[in-house]
Amino acid sequence: MNFINFNGDIFPATQPVLQISNRSFRYGDGLFESMRMIRGELKFAEFHAERLRNGMQALGLEGVSAITADFLKQKVVELAIRNEEGENARVRLTVFRDSDGLYSPSGNGFGYSVEMSPTTEAQYVSNTKGLIVDVYEELTKPANFLSNYKTCNSLIYVMAGIYRKKRSLDEVFILNNNGFLCETMSSNVFVLFNKTLYTPSLGEGCIAGVMRRVIMEIAGDNDVPVVEAQINPNILNEAEEVFLTNTSRGIQWVMGFNSKRYFNKLSKMLLDKLNESL
Structure with a gap:
């Protein structure tokens, strides 16, 4: 049986724990982190904790100092032991405003949940077949002070996902409100052009991805x-x-994108360096 952590208590994943008044359900009033446990360790915990604290502060949540790397590691390991997941898992931690009220909340305390699903991969594995991607243009993402965080308001990604499935694509690029490249449904974007690696700046509205940060550091360390x-x-x-x-x-x-086809030499090198760092 799979278990979850809801506000510090462990419940079977099939047991209802959210009330209909929960603000993450009603208003998307929350944030989440997608993380990886590899070989029994939560990777990049400091970066995840930092982004989560920054996002909570942007939402005006209280008690932000409780979110530390040690807190994240402890909750993930506790849940992994209860689930008997082994040493490798994908993890989602959601933080929400835990109060009553309509659009104006009655308080700013937070609640949280932790979910995980097992994986057999003890490192990051390259996709053997390259992705076919197109641009999604029906909705654009606004660039503002919340854009860099993974909020519970994810309708643009849901609509992009419907578009992707209808056209049998692997992914879609999402543009910002000015028509510039922002991100994809679930990832940050890197483009190699004239021996320079480009990625949308945070001011363009993309998620401040933890792996984006890691790959930028690895690239710099390898003279890219x-x-x-x-x-x-x-x-x-x-x-x-x-x-x-x-x-x-x-x-x-x-x-591939349209009729364009790409190589994967640099991405393979960076992936090898990433796995070495684990």
Whole structure:
């Protein structure tokens, strides 16, 4: 049986724990982190805790100091032991405003939940077949002070996912409200062009991805120039490589966009360096 952690108590995953008045359900009033436990250790816990604290402060939640790397590690290990998941799992931690009220909340305390699902992978594994990706243009993502966090308001990604399935794509690029490249449904974007690695800057509205941060550091350590920029999606027709990053999957390389086909030499090297760092 799979178990979850809800506000510090362990429940069977099939047991209802949310009341209909929960603000994450009613208003998307919360944040979440997607994380990986590899070989019994929660990876990049400091980065996840930092982003979560920053997001909670942006939402005006109280008690932010309780969210530390040690807190995240403890909750993940406790749940893994209860679930008998082994040493490798994907983890989602959700934080929500735990109060009554309509749009104006009656308080700003927070509640949380932790879920996990097992995986057999003890490292990050490359996708053997490159992704086929297109641009989703029906909705754009606004760039504002909440855009860098993984909020519980995820309708743009849901609609992009419906678009992706209808067109039998592997992923879709999401643009910001100014028409520039932002991210994909679940990942940050990197584009290799003229021997320089480009990724949308945080000011363009993309998620401040933990794996984005890690890959930028690894690239810099290996003499690969990295530029955070405003990126016109037309560059996708000229780029040498395009790859996506998130903490759950590591690096996924893109094979095709329209009639353009890409290599994956750099993404493979960075993935090897990422696994070495684990």
